[in-house]
Amino acid sequence: MANNIENALYIVATPIGNLEDITLRALDVLKNVDIIAAEDTRNTSVLLEKYSISTKLISYHKYSESSRVELFLEYLKEGKSIALVSDAGTPLISDPGEILVENVLNKNYKVIPIVGANAAIALISAIPRKKEDFKFIGFMPRVKNQIKETILKNSKENLVFYESPNRLIETLEIIKEEFPNKKIAIGRELTKKFEEIKIFEISEMVEYFKTNTLKGEIVCMLYADSNDNKKDLTIEIKKLKALNLKDKEIAKILSALFNINKNEIYDICIKLNQK
Ligand code: SAM
Numbered sequence: 286m287a288n289n290i291e292n293a294l295y296i297v298a299t300p301i302g303n304l305e306d307i308t309l310r311a312l313d314v315l316k317n318v319d320i321i322a323a324e325d326t327r328n329t330s331v332l333l334e335k336y337s338i339s340t341k342l343i344s345y346h347k348y349s350e351s352s353r354v355e356l357f358l359e360y361l362k363e364g365k366s367i368a369l370v371s372d373a374g375t376p377l378i379s380d381p382g383e384i385l386v387e388n389v390l391n392k393n394y395k396v397i398p399i400v401g402a403n404a405a406i407a408l409i410s411a412i413p414r415k416k417e418d419f420k421f422i423g424f425m426p427r428v429k430n431q432i433k434e435t436i437l438k439n440s441k442e443n444l445v446f447y448e449s450p451n452r453l454i455e456t457l458e459i460i461k462e463e464f465p466n467k468k469i470a471i472g473r474e475l476t477k478k479f480e481e482i483k484i485f486e487i488s489e490m491v492e493y494f495k496t497n498t499l500k501g502e503i504v505c506m507l508y509a510d511s512n513d514n515k516k517d518l519t520i521e522i523k524k525l526k527a528l529n530l531k532d533k534e535i536a537k538i539l540s541a542l543f544n545i546n547k548n549e550i551y552d553i554c555i556k557l558n559q560k
Contacts, residue, residue, distance in 0.1 A: 290317045291397065292361060294389045295368040296382065298375040298401025302477035302502075304335050311399045312336050319365040322357060324372045324381060345369065347381040354388045361394045368399075375403045379423040379447055404504045405445045408472035411482055412506065419443040419506070425456055432459050436467075436507065440544070444507040450499050457494065460507065461487045466543055468508040474501035510544060518543065522554055532558070 295314050300306040315321060316338045322345035323329035329342060345353050357367055371380035386396050405421050420442040426432055436444065448456055453471075460467055470484040471494075479501060485493060518539055525535045532554035540547035 290314065290366050291395060292364050293366055293395035293397050294357070294361070294385065295366065295397045295399055296376050296386070297368045297370050297399040298403065299329070299332055299370050299373060301374045301402045301404050301407065301475060302480075304332060306402045306476055307332070307336075308399065308401055311401055312338070314368055314399050315340060315370070317366075318368040320357075320360060320367050322353070322367055322369045322385070324370070324376075328372050329370055340368075345381065345385070350381050350384045354385055357385060358388060358392055361389065361392070373402075373404075375401065378403055378405070402476070404447065404472070404475055404502065407475045408470065408482065408504045409443075409445060409506060411472070412470045412484055414443050414470075414506065414508070415511075416443065416509070419445050421445045423447060424449075425505075427452065429459050432456060433463050436460065436464060440464075440510045443509050446505055446507070448503045448505055450501060450503055453499060453503055454491065454494060457487065457491045461491050464544055467510075470506045470508070472504045475504065477501070518545070518550060518553060519557065522550070522557060526554075526557075 295318060297311050297314055299311070315333065315336075318340060321329065321333075321340050321342050323342050324344075324346050326342040326344050333340070333342070343353070343356075345357075360367055369376050369382050369385065371382070374380070376382040377386065389396055409419060420439055422435065422439075422444065423446065425446040425448050426435055457469075460469070465487065467487045468484065469487055469490050470482065471490065472480075472482045474480050475482075479498070483490065483493060521539055522535055525538065530538070532551055535554055536547040536551040539545065539550045
């Protein structure tokens with residue numbers, strides 16, 4: 286395999302916790318390239334030591350991306366091979382590397398992905414999500430209005446995002462306040478000793494994390510608004526009608542409760558009246 290190492294930039298996925306989650310091909314590439322460009326050389330050293338790899342490490346983090354590009358292009362020009370790794374998981378997925386990849390491609394060198402762990406994919410591979418498509422947005426914005434806007438804009442998508450444990454409760458509270466009927470899945474410390482995956486209604490999730498450990502790394506998937514809500518509403522509408530509420534009032538109440546346009550609910554009320 287060593288002979289197969291090319292004059293190229295390898296994008297090598299490394300573990301997101303469990304150091305055994307690395308492919309044989311990734312280890313082979315890390316062992317045999319000329320240089321490893323690492324987001325944090327100390328962090329990567331732990332992985333390299335475990336697998337007795339002594340390839341030269343050079344730091345490449347988001348603050349040095351631009352200045353390092355020239356150096357790496359020079360190595361490629363000399364016919365060398367480079368592996369890019371991040372602190373965890375797949376480089377360029379909420380991790381640095383884009384500037385390097387763009388420059389390397391512009392100079393017509395090859396970029397070769399060596400596949401492996403990714404926290405977002407790990408979570409969605411282990412939960413039901415009702416439909417195939419999903420949207421990944423990296424880290425959720427921090428400001429309340431931006432969080433609200435992001436969720437509104439993507440209400441029909443299964444929305445996958447990263448969140449820091451320090452901000453999780455605040456973000457969940459904002460979602461609960463603005464979108465009380467959302468369902469959410471959270472993966473914490475995936476592949477590690479205290480790994481857990483929970484799927485709850487948003488209010489239950491807030492309570493859960495208020496009373497349980499909130500340490501470690503977090504990835505979330507906010508479920509797409511379900512079309513089933515409309516079908517379920519028939520029962521709710523009938524209950525409210527039995528209380529002699531007017532269609533407009535019913536539409537207003539259920540719209541606030543289920544995040545569904547009140548005109549759509551009003552139409553269902555009218556149709557039910559005609560039955
Ligand atoms: N490139 C990485 C990947 O492929 O998953 C993601 C890098 S991003 C800077 C780091 C974020 O990913 C963390 O803050 C956390 O939200 C998420 N993450 C990383 N490892 C995780 C794990 N073991 N369990 C849950 N989330 C994780």
